[in-house]
Amino acid sequence: MKKNLLFLFVALSLQTISAQNQTTIIAIKNDAGAPTINKNIYGHFAEHLGRCIYGGFFVGDTSKIPNTKGVRNDIIAALKDLKIPNLRWPGGCFADTYHWKDGIGPQEQRPTIVNKWWGGVTEDNSFGTHDFLNMCEVLGAEPYLSGNVGSGTVQELADWVQYTNFSGKSPMSDLRRKNGRTEPWKVKFWGIGNEAWGCGGNMTAEYYAGEYRKFATFMSDWENTGGITRIASGSNGSDYNWTEVMMKNIPLNMLGGLGVHHYAVIDWNKKGDGVDFTELQYFQTMKSALKMEELVTKHAAIMDKYDPEKKVAMLVDEWGGWYEVEKGTNPGFLYQQNTMRDAVLAGATLNIFNNHADRVRMANLAQCVNVLQAVILTDKAKMITTPTYHVMKLYAVHQDAKLLPVSFQSPLYTVNGETLPAVSASASKDKNGAVHISLVNVDSKNKNKIEIDIKDLGVKNFTGSVITSSKLQDYNSFDTPNKIVPVIFKGFENKKGKLEITIPPFSVVVLEGK
Structure with missing residues (x-):
């Protein structure tokens, strides 16, 4: 028995040495003929969730923290240094309970709502359409607006497009001018609902495809070059049937992009700590993260069947590591620390997106500030950048470069x-x-x-x-x-x-x- 154990030990040792010398x-x-890596692969996501917007981006113009119209100057500087190409807002699950007209006009006249998805906190709508789109202008980032399909109407979303994009005279452009903005922002990217299979309405793929077609029909922008890019709510991870139904049932001329969401999670019921984790938990997280290669490949193959010219973009518009919240924090705020595990996860995932640049043309890390795999964390006046931030900053050299x-x-x-x-x-x-x-x-x-x-x-x-x-x-x-x-x-x-x-x-x- 001892000889067998000795043999096993020697064999494993030689195997380790061999692996190290390989x-x-x-x-x-x-x-x-290789594609260009679209800069929008390096996009980010800001939802009305926890301290992402309030206490993160937005502190209000009466705050002692240096800000411009309520938005923190240090966060703006850090994101500009990151060359952030686009920012998705206002959700996430929050998007399908958000009514954009609640967030315009004098702040003191805006109604409050309860954020039913994230902590049951009161949302006072002090950060709205003007605040977000003006912030994107300062950042030099394309805004990506997620429209309310779950609890909203076709008219509401069509009005939002007119409010943000139309320069002529109309009810919505007149309202925009009344609220202090003369020129339109010309928003290009529009999500028609979010996670329609879940928090966006628990819809079947077939039902959502019909809803998408209806909403998309009334969303138009004849004035701006290229019009708008309408983006369908994509699958939950490996739900390949969802992608099949979207590509089969939605005419390609109505479909600018199709989403995919995938989080690196050990177990949804026991996600593990963000800092205090074992090597096995690290391995399990990376196993989940690297599944992105399989997901992108298989979803792309389905899209190729209906769209061989690759006109429709794949958008991985939610991705990142998801762990238990930091001890002592609100469980509905999804605040977690960011370690070297997250740096490795980010680098490997971005390599996958780069290598599939023929189809993946936008992605959005979840989320930008104080939520999930954030690139920025704040504590009152303090602000730090995370290991993930530094990976994305190094990788910014790939933006709009030719894939090798x-x-x-x-x-x-x-x-x-x-x-x-x-x-x-x-x-x-x-x-x-x-x-x-x-x-x-x-x-x-x-x-x-x-x-x-x-x-x-x-x-x-x-x-x-x-x-x-x-x-x-x-x-x-x-x-x-x-x-x-x-x-x-x-x-x-x-x-x-x-x-x-x-x-x-x-x-x-x-x-x-x-």
Whole structure:
């Protein structure tokens, strides 16, 4: 028995050493037919949920926290530095109980409602259409408005389009001018309901397809170039029948985009702590996150059947990690900390979106401030950026760059007999000819060696940045806001046209070649 145990120990040790010495060969192709990575893949999401809007973006113009018309200046600066391309609002589930006319006009005259979805708190509508759209203008971000289908009317949504987009004389444009805005905002992206299969009305796919067609018929914008992009509520994860019904039953000329929602969750009934997690829980989270590859591939295959020219965009307009709320916080506010696990999750997910840029043309991380996998956290006057923020900032180089397709056989990350691909990668070339390669090591214990032939990429000199830390559970706190930030990466050599890279465990690396 002892000999058998000794043999097993030696075998496992040799297997570990072999895994650490294995080199992953990544081929990067200069493909003239490859798609451009749409900048909107790097979008964000702001719902009236917890402290995302109130106490997050919006503190009111009487606050001592520096603000412009009630919106925090530090958050605006951080998001502009992130090059945020678009922002989805007002939900989420909240969208299908939101009546936009409650949020316009003098604040003291706006009615209050109860936010039935998130904590049962009173919503005073002090942050509304003007506040959001003006903020998007300052950010340089495209607004993505989610319309109320669940409890709203066709007329209400059609009026909102006219209010925001029409420059001529009409009842809604006159009302907009009365409320202080002369020129229209020209909102392009419009969601027709949210999660219609669930909180948006518990509709069947067939019923929602009919509702979508009705609402879309009365939403028009003849004045602005390109009109509006109407977006259908997409599937819940792997509900492929939902996508099939949408593509089959909605005429393509009425469908600008189709959503998909997927959260990385260990177990919806026992989601685990945001900071105090084990390696097994980390593995389970990443297993759920990496399922995004399968979801995008299978939904895209269905869309291809009805739309071979890929005119309809796939929008992964809710994604991210979802854990139990931080201890002592309101369970309806979904406030969670953001660790190195989230950095790895973000990097690997964005690589998937980049590599499917032919179909995925928008995505929205949930959510922007103080909710779920936020890029920004606030505590009264304090504000910090999270590891996820820093990943998205490094990856901003891929926005509107030409995809360079990658191919490789990943080594495996093994926990309790289960395996995941350890290495994730994507690459692009920007308009100035610079090449960017983003690499993620999902393995929580072992470094990985990577080799990339760069002779045909037209670049010679590389620099790099890395995001990592001493523990997976590390995070940026209000006392140590810069514990996890990008630092210079030197773990590579250029040997006769081949990059030899050693990427640390649970890390995100971005290389730039010029």
